[in-house]
Amino acid sequence: MNPTILKLGGSVITDKDRAETLDGDALDAAADAIADAMENGSVSGLVVVHGGGSFGHHHASEAGVSTTEGTTDAADAIAIHGAMKTLNQFVLSRLHERGVPALPVNPLSAGARDAEGDLDMPTGQVATMLGEGFVPVLHGDVIATEGKGITVLSGDEIVTTAAEQLSAGRVGLCSTVPGVLDTDGDVIPEITAFADAAGALGGSDADADVTGGMAAKVRELLDLGAPASVFGPDDIGAFLDGDTPGTTIRGGD
Numbered sequence: 001m002n003p004t005i006l007k008l009g010g011s012v013i014t015d016k017d018r019a020e021t022l023d024g025d026a027l028d029a030a031a032d033a034i035a036d037a038m039e040n041g042s043v044s045g046l047v048v049v050h051g052g053g054s055f056g057h058h059h060a061s062e063a064g065v066s067t068t069e070g071t072t073d074a075a076d077a078i079a080i081h082g083a084m085k086t087l088n089q090f091v092l093s094r095l096h097e098r099g100v101p102a103l104p105v106n107p108l109s110a111g112a113r114d115a116e117g118d119l120d121m122p123t124g125q126v127a128t129m130l131g132e133g134f135v136p137v138l139h140g141d142v143i144a145t146e147g148k149g150i151t152v153l154s155g156d157e158i159v160t161t162a163a164e165q166l167s168a169g170r171v172g173l174c175s176t177v178p179g180v181l182d183t184d185g186d187v188i189p190e191i192t193a194f195a196d197a198a199g200a201l202g203g204s205d206a207d208a209d210v211t212g213g214m215a216a217k218v219r220e221l222l223d224l225g226a227p228a229s230v231f232g233p234d235d236i237g238a239f240l241d242g243d244t245p246g247t248t249i250r251g252g253d
Helices: 024-038 053-063 073-095 124-130 155-166 213-224 235-242
Strands: 002-008 046-050 104-105 135-139 141-145 148-152 169-175 228-231 247-249
Touching: 002 024, 002 104, 002 155, 002 235, 024 046, 024 073, 024 235, 046 073, 046 247, 053 073, 053 155, 073 141, 073 148, 104 124, 124 135, 124 155, 135 155, 148 235, 155 169, 155 213, 169 213, 169 235, 213 228, 213 247
Parallel strands: 002 046, 002 169, 046 135, 104 135, 169 228
Antiparallel strands: 141 148, 228 247
């Protein structure tokens, strides 16, 4: 099985300007698109990953924790992880309401980083869930990191790690914009090297983003070595139906 991996950006399903605030309408629409695609058979072997939005990012920012800066304070780790589990439960609930057999996978308990920052996150449980007909739902989280306590593990890094280990057939990242935009605000159809979009890529507009924004997404996907799509919420259904909306990112050729 070569599964499809769909990442729902935290900014899509939450209000990143208000701590721990869900965007219920956006999450409902995403869940509808996933359920429709599974019902009509256009996608099978689906893995969903979601970002932290105003849940994880809020607590991580307050604690000064990022993908590179860690903490040894267990209370901070629990606050970030607990917020992410709460958001994950919202996602699971919306999918279950539509008959999607979703199961949670919490990265904090599934992996670790070494002293060089390299991630070890086995995905055998995800592969087995897929084989049994479930939809694994992973999320941005904190993760134990040698020499730093815990650091943030972004949803984008989870996507690329899972895609490589599971030999994903298709990868899609749903963002709040319809693709990677150039300096005129137009969608860049294809990116094959970071230089293709370097002039237009900056950090996230949200102050509490601790995972690097669109630039980090592009770098992660270029390192993947397989085509991926970046698109807006209205194109989730199109992506799951087999189209390539938004920006196609191809690296590692």
